[in-house]
Amino acid sequence: MKHWSLRSRLFVLIILPLIFVACGAAAVRYIMAERMSQRLYDNTLLTVALTISRDVVLSEGDVLTEKLLDSLTSALGDPVYYRIEGPEGRFITGYSDAPPLPEDTEVLSGVPYFYDSVNFGSRVRVVTLREFIAEPQFGGWVTVDVWQTVNQRDAFSLQLLIQSITIMAVVIMAAALLVWFSINLGLRPLLQLREAVALRSPDDLRPIRRKVPKEVRNLVGTMNALFERLAEAFALRNAFISDAAHQLRNPIAAIQAQAEAATTAPDEPTLRRRVAELAETARNTGRLTQQLLSMEKAQGRKSQAARSEVDLVGLLKGLCQSFAEMHLRKGCDISFERVGTPTPVWIDQIMVGEAIENLLDNAVRYGCIDGGEIVVRLTFAQDRAIIRVQDNGPGVPVEARGRLFDRFFRGQDDASGGCGLGLAIIKDVALAHAGQVRLAESETGAAFEFQIPVMASQ
8 A cells, every 4th residue: 555545545444344344244144144044944843853753643653644744845945854763763654764863972851952964965954852652552762853954954044145245245335435435525625735735836835824624734734834944945045046146246257357368468477467366366266166165065964964973172183283284384373272071072074174174264364364373272061062263363353243153244354365154154053053153252362162062972
């Protein structure tokens, strides 16, 4: 039923148990009816035995009249045979070859004994009756054996079976029609909901306001929450595309203009200068593109699937060493400190590493313009890890602190060549890890604290 519709599943899950119950009920009804019919036939056979014994006694041992045998056969539907034995097993009348009694069977006085047997190749039902008769000629214990073929009984049992199957088949078909109609009626609100959603345009992410059964209200609520998240994601994506187009338009135009200017340089020194300016603009444009992609990646990697248990000390040491080697010639000194007992954290190593790189890059750009010192301190608190990056540069102007983490925000006197996305990326990474980033108090320069919770591996 993996690819079946909900309607088909419900129908099968309801009808199959009904079929099993109906088959069981038909079998029980057949067994009960067969037992009842056997009881009725046995009582009739006992009556015949009593009738035959009384008729033989009254006729003083004469064979039953053909008229009586015909009447019994007509009434019972199967031929009737009998045998009467007097005291000491003396044959009196009837058929000489009676079906044998089962072994170790004792017939009690006045109690009829029924059993199944075979006579002349045919299955028969036999009743044996032992009575004491006070009559001059047959006085004493008399044994009466009466048997009859079971063809009529088998036909009657087959008729009962056919009736049971027919009745249950009619019941099942009627139930199937009613169940199918009821399922369609019950699923009508879901079908209407499906049609309403199918008629929506791809851009229509409004919440579903239709009345639905309470069993699917949670599903509709989850869908509305999904629509809301999708609308937010699309809004963020559209804003990113708009911002990216706006930010890349001017650098690309500048590259084109500088490239055209280089082709018309009057001499080699001018050509070299214009090519150098073109290369610098291309580098800045490449960094802007990289930062834009990093921001988009930070906003999209919020799931737990990309996270793992990371040694934060090792990660910071490697990044500090790499930056120290890269900016050593600029006179920039980068040091690393650790406070507290190291604790593994559950993070997206790629995005956290990129956030720390942006913190270090900002410190180098704005705090080590003509050389300086950068201190990276990792503190393990009770429930969080705090990464503090501090430089000894001029610090952050007071008027710029309110918009410091906005996208594409740059100070009026910013000549570093940045694109205004580094701190926005750091903020997105921190929020994705249920943490935060802030501008901390510092006596000299600027200090940023990046905090993330210490979490158990999942």
